Amino acid sequence: MIRVVLPAHLRTLAHVDGELKLDVEGQATQRSVLDALEACYPMLRGTIRDQLTQERRPFVRFFACEEDLSHELPDAPLPDAVATGIEPFLVVGAMAGG
Amino acid sequence: MSGVRVLVGTRKGAFVLTSDGRRKQWDVTGPHFGGWEIYHLKASPADPNRLYASQSSSWFGQVIQRSSDGGKTWEAVGNKFAYDGDIGTHLWYDGTPRPWEFARAWHLEPSLTDPDTVYAGIQDAALFRSIDGGQTWQELPGLRKHESASLWQPGAGGMCLHTILLDPSHPGRIFIAISAAGVFRSDDDGQTWRPMNRGLRSEQIPDPTAEVGHCVHRIAMHRSRPSVLFMQKHWDVMRSDDAGESWREVSGNLPTDFGFPIDVHAHEPETIYVVPIKSDSEHYLPEGKLRVYRSRTGGNEWEALTKGLPQSHCYVNVLRDAMAVDSLDPCGVYFGTTGGQVYASADAGDSWAPVVRDLPSVVSVEVQTLP
Numbered sequence: 001m002i003r004v005v006l007p008a009h010l011r012t013l014a015h016v017d018g019e020l021k022l023d024v025e026g027q028a029t030q031r032s033v034l035d036a037l038e039a040c041y042p043m044l045r046g047t048i049r050d051q052l053t054q055e056r057r058p059f060v061r062f063f064a065c066e067e068d069l070s071h072e073l074p075d076a077p078l079p080d081a082v083a084t085g086i087e088p089f090l091v092v093g094a095m096a097g098g
Numbered sequence: 099m100s101g102v103r104v105l106v107g108t109r110k111g112a113f114v115l116t117s118d119g120r121r122k123q124w125d126v127t128g129p130h131f132g133g134w135e136i137y138h139l140k141a142s143p144a145d146p147n148r149l150y151a152s153q154s155s156s157w158f159g160q161v162i163q164r165s166s167d168g169g170k171t172w173e174a175v176g177n178k179f180a181y182d183g184d185i186g187t188h189l190w191y192d193g194t195p196r197p198w199e200f201a202r203a204w205h206l207e208p209s210l211t212d213p214d215t216v217y218a219g220i221q222d223a224a225l226f227r228s229i230d231g232g233q234t235w236q237e238l239p240g241l242r243k244h245e246s247a248s249l250w251q252p253g254a255g256g257m258c259l260h261t262i263l264l265d266p267s268h269p270g271r272i273f274i275a276i277s278a279a280g281v282f283r284s285d286d287d288g289q290t291w292r293p294m295n296r297g298l299r300s301e302q303i304p305d306p307t308a309e310v311g312h313c314v315h316r317i318a319m320h321r322s323r324p325s326v327l328f329m330q331k332h333w334d335v336m337r338s339d340d341a342g343e344s345w346r347e348v349s350g351n352l353p354t355d356f357g358f359p360i361d362v363h364a365h366e367p368e369t370i371y372v373v374p375i376k377s378d379s380e381h382y383l384p385e386g387k388l389r390v391y392r393s394r395t396g397g398n399e400w401e402a403l404t405k406g407l408p409q410s411h412c413y414v415n416v417l418r419d420a421m422a423v424d425s426l427d428p429c430g431v432y433f434g435t436t437g438g439q440v441y442a443s444a445d446a447g448d449s450w451a452p453v454v455r456d457l458p459s460v461v462s463v464e465v466q467t468l469p
Contacts, residue, residue, distance in 0.1 A: 009133055009158060013174060043174035047158040051178045059157040093157045 002033055002078075003088035010048070010091065014041040019088055028083035030062060031074040048091055063090040102424045103168070103466040104432055105149065106440055107136035110458035112151060113440075114169050121430055121444040124453045130172070131163065138205050138419055138462045145213035146466055150232060152203040152218070160202055162218075164232045175232035179203070179220055182239035188222065189251040198222045198242070205419060207262035219259035223250060223276040225288060238288035241274070246293065246310040253277035253313050253332075260418055261317050265324045265341075273327065273342060278303075278313035281329070283342050294342030298331060315358045316418040320367035328370050328397070330360040330418070335372055337397050348397020353384055359421035363446060364429040368396040371423075371431060371447060373416040382413040390433070392447050406450035407441065414439070419462035426467055434460025 004020045011017065022036045031054075038045045049056050054074070056062070062069045064082045081087040104115040111129025130136075134153045142148035151163040151172070160179070163172045179200045187195035201221040209215035214231040224242050226235045241247075241259075250257060258277055265271035270287040273294070280295040293309050303311045313332035320326065329336040329345065333356050336345040349355035354374045363369035370393050376384040383389070388407040391400040414435035424430035431447050434440045438457040441450045 007157075009155065012132075013158075013161065043161070046160065046177045050159075052180055057157065057159060096156070 001085045002028055002036070002082065003085055004033065004037060005088045005090045006044075007091060007093040009093065010044060013043055013047065016041070021085075028078045029075050030056075030069070030072065030078065033078065033089055059094040059096060061092040061094050063092055064088065100426060101468045102426065102430060103141075103468055104422070104440065104442070104453070105139040105141065105169075105462075105464045105466070106434055106457065106460060107139050107151070107419075107462035108434075108438070108458040108460050109135050112136040112139055112153075113454070113457060115440065115453050117442075119426055121424075121426075121442055122451075124442075126454055127169075129458075130169070131161075134158075134161070135202075136461065137202060138464075140206050140208055140464050141466045142208040142213040142216075143210050144208070146468060148208070148213040148231075150206045150208060150216050152206055154202040160200070162203065162206075162232050176228065176234050179218070179224075179226055179235050180237070181224060181242070182237040186242065187248055188257060189249055191252065195248070198224065201256060204258045204260045205262055207264060210264050210266055217262050217264075217272075219262050219274065221256045221258040222252075223257045223259040223279065225259055225262070225272075225274055227288065238284075240284070240289045241282060241291045244282070244291050244293070246279070250276065250279040250310065261314070263317060263319055263324075263327075265319075266321050267324050271324075271341075273317060273319075275314040275317050275329075277315065278332075279310050280312040280314050281317060281327075281342055294338075295345070296343065297338075297345035297347075298336065299334070299347075300332065302332065316360050318360050318362050318370070320362045323367045326367065326396075328360050328362060330357050330372055332356065332378060335360065335397060348393070350393070350398030350400055352391055352400050353389075357416075358418040359416055359433065361421045361423055361431070363431075364423050364425040365427065366394070366429075366446075369394050369446070370397065371421065372400075373421070373433065375415055381415050383415070386411050386413060388412045388414065388435075390431070390447055390450075403443075403447040403450070405448065406443075406452075412437075417461055419464075420460050422463050422465040424465045424467045430465065432463050432465050434463045436460065 101118045106113040111132040113128030137152045139151040147168040149165040153161040190196035205219040207217040218226040261275035263273040282291040325341040327338040337348045390403040414437035421433040431443045436459045
């Protein structure tokens with residue numbers, strides 16, 4: 001079971017409160033977690049990663065265990081603490097403004 | 099008693115303004131989709147409860163929302179806009195080729211007859227259609243396959259297909275406008291297209307009378323007379339009496355002929371409205387006065403409509419999709435400003451009153467006349 005925290009706008013879009021719990025088949029990676037997330041919440045398709053290229057949207061970040069995982073490869077294993085549900089996988093809207 | 103429902107898209111959400119036929123007292127709901135840019139909302143002419151909204155964000159991309167109960171509830175539908183076939187290139191600002199890339203849906207135009215069919219005008223400029231209520235989208239690729247497409251260049255706001263007019267008298271006839279390519283017309287339901295820019299003159303491009311490359315800001319028609327078109331170009335207000343085959347200038351006595359919106363009175367096909375803006379380098383009202391200009395002669399002779407509108411220290415803009423008319427009698431006229439005001443006139447523009455004053459910057463205004 002993987003815990004996922006979405007930014008407020010995407011929680012609203014997906015009609016969810018708080019963090020999500022997802023069953024992910026196989027190894028926990030960014031790709032497998034996002035595949036499971038989009039399968040459960042199809043309205044999130046295209047909002048975190050591009051629909052066509054599957055690349056992370058530029059202003060979206062992935063954090064976990066106080067690390068920025070945004071630039072890790074999509075198929076790289078997530079930290080054990082995320083894979084075992086101890087720590088959440090955070091989808092974050094990048095800071096912007098001035 | 100009949101009433102109206104005004105659909106307002108802003109930089110930070112959608113708002114719905116409703117009133118009875120007197121259009122004096124208003125109920126305001128929103129923000130819907132708070133914090134998201136709502137470029138456009140529009141209702142199906144075939145089913146007043148069917149609404150579509152284009153919701154987008156720099157962070158989270160494009161979402162298309164659909165309502166089947168007049169805006170009480172919404173559901174996110176399909177947002178996959180995949181260009182058909184070879185992507186190809188257009189010209190970038192620096193003159194280099196650049197592959198087409200989806201940015202957002204600027205305008206949603208529901209079919210005149212089928213609530214599940216809706217057209218989307220997108221950036222980078224292309225026309226998409228859904229026939230399943232927005233669940234899936236298919237490009238009508240004939241437009242981008244036009245021989246001029248590789249030479250299209252974006253205007254300052256991006257290379258957007260922002261206007262879609264469906265001809266109610268000629269099934270299969272569609273007009274679209276692109277900044278900065280110009281007007282195109284299809285007579286075969288979007289399969290093939292011809293540029294419709296003869297008579298336009300734009301000093302901002304190397305060949306001022308080129309077949310394509312004009313920064314058309316909006317076009318409008320009256321349902322009863324769809325071969326007559328009116329255009330607000332970057333500069334110049336234009337008119338066509340032959341379904342876009344040729345255009346002539348009707349700016350007449352306007353204080354400036356730069357602007358964005360243009361619309362037609364619901365019952366008087368020769369009565370049109372524009373909001374002149376000082377210039378393309380300033381993008382605010384001339385003299386700090388918010389004046390809608392009305393022509394009752396199909397152009398050339400214009401009168402300023404000022405009653406109820408601020409006449410000092412007003413420096414807002416009115417964007418291309420931010421004006422609409424209802425079909426009550428007298429005709430109601432509505433527009434929204436970049437300062438967040440939505441003004442309504444229940445007497446065809448003779449007098450105005452703000453419905454709301456402090457919304458986020460208004461991008462689009464549409465109105466439904468309800469039974």
